[in-house]
Structure formats: structure tokens, C-alpha cells
Amino acid sequence: MLKRNLILGSAASLAFAFAAAGLSNAQPYSTPAEHSQTEALNAQQASVPGILPSQDATAAAALPGTTVVALNENQNDSATLAYNNALAAQTSAQSQYNSQASSYGTQASGYAMQEQAYQQKLDAYNREKQAYEQNLADLNNTTVVAAVPVGDEWVTIYPAGYRRLVIFNTIANPDLSLHGATVLDRMGYAVGNFRHFTRRNGEGAAVITLNNNETVVVGDQHLRYDPLRNIVIADLTYNQLEERPA
Numbered sequence: 001m002l003k004r005n006l007i008l009g010s011a012a013s014l015a016f017a018f019a020a021a022g023l024s025n026a027q028p029y030s031t032p033a034e035h036s037q038t039e040a041l042n043a044q045q046a047s048v049p050g051i052l053p054s055q056d057a058t059a060a061a062a063l064p065g066t067t068v069v070a071l072n073e074n075q076n077d078s079a080t081l082a083y084n085n086a087l088a089a090q091t092s093a094q095s096q097y098n099s100q101a102s103s104y105g106t107q108a109s110g111y112a113m114q115e116q117a118y119q120q121k122l123d124a125y126n127r128e129k130q131a132y133e134q135n136l137a138d139l140n141n142t143t144v145v146a147a148v149p150v151g152d153e154w155v156t157i158y159p160a161g162y163r164r165l166v167i168f169n170t171i172a173n174p175d176l177s178l179h180g181a182t183v184l185d186r187m188g189y190a191v192g193n194f195r196h197f198t199r200r201n202g203e204g205a206a207v208i209t210l211n212n213n214e215t216v217v218v219g220d221q222h223l224r225y226d227p228l229r230n231i232v233i234a235d236l237t238y239n240q241l242e243e244r245p246a
Helices: 002-024 032-046 057-061 073-140 152-157 238-242
Strands: 051-053 067-069 182-184 190-200 203-210 215-219 223-226 231-234
Touching: 190 215, 190 238, 203 238, 215 238
Parallel strands: 051 067, 182 231
Antiparallel strands: 182 190, 190 203, 203 215, 223 231
16 A cells, blocks of 8 residues: 555656756747737847857858857946046146146246336336436526636736635734734735734624724624735725725
């Protein structure tokens, strides 16, 4: 009884295995329309001789008279690499251009500052030149009156020796060196004698005794001294000397 059960179990197992194998190899069911469309596509593909699209180049090449058109992923990789290289070159060129533009801007700014400084100096020079030319024009349009030399009056009064006349206030000790010297008026006449040198109101003055024995005080600005002849010259007439205070 046990042996029979084992045989039956084995037979059932084999039957199940064959049934499973039959199910795995069964073709999927298609409708008549799908079957007809598949046949049309196969006929169209068969009408192009020698071309068999395939993802498996080895299997397709085994078919006689067949050329394999396989998809090459490296083609896409090459195009991407070329694009990336071109993009990198463009980026580098743009960066170089930006650097050169920045450098040019810096140089242009420096040049503008130098030009401005030069223009300021040029403007200052032109102003000074214009002022100088204006002053020169004013001088040319101005009538210059020659200054009268200090000794001109004494040239007329004492023409024989006016060059050696000495200003009174430069004499070191007039009381000693001029005592008793003859006094001439502006006309050249002897009108008296020098007696004494004094100061009044901070100004020097000479005490002179006239020929009429009248004593007068004359400011030193009206007197000169000729050391060669030891005489005192006045720029006043005798009458003007008499009018001086005593």
C-alpha cells in the first residue's frame, strides 16, 4: 500500500512539472487585428534587404546577407566632450577679454588723471603769461617820468664841486670840523660863519652868525659841506636865512 502511494505521488509530481513547463513556454495570446499588424510590420522590414536593426550585433551578424546598424553610445559621448571643450574655450576667451578690458579701463583712468593735471598746469601758465603781457602793455602805455637825482638842486647851487658835497648829518663832529667855516647862500655869496651844531625837535640844525651879527638856526636838510674848501653851502638866499629863528 505504501509502495503504491509513492508511485502515485511520483506520477503526480511529474505531471505537475510537465504542466508548469507547458505554461512557461506558452505564447501570449493576440487578437486577429494585432496579429495582422505584426505581419505587416514584418513584411515592411523584410522589403529592405541586408539591413537588420539589432541590439545584439553578434547574433545579427550570424544571419547571411545582413548589415548590422548598431546604436553607438560613444557617439553621444564625443559630441558632449566637443561641446564641453568649446564651452571651456569660450569661457576662457571671455575671461581673458574681461581682464584686458579691466586693464584698459585702469590705464585709461590713469591717463585721464595725467591729462587733467597737465591741463591745470597749462591753464596756470597761460594765466601767468596773460598777466605778464598785460603788465608789459601797461608799462608800454605809461609815460615814465625820470626821477630827479638828489644832487640836481646842488648842481645848480654849487656846480663847481657838487660831487664832493657832504650831507650834514653824516659828519661825525661838526662843532670841531666845521667851526668857523664860511657859509655861502644859494647865490654863492658869503653870508656868515658856522658856529655850532644842535638838535631841535629831534632834527639837526646849524647855528650860523650872519654878516650883520644876527644869529639864526638853519635845519641841516638845507645845508651841505665841501670838505675840500671847508665851506658850508645853503640852499636858501640871504633874505631867507635872515627870516630863520634865532
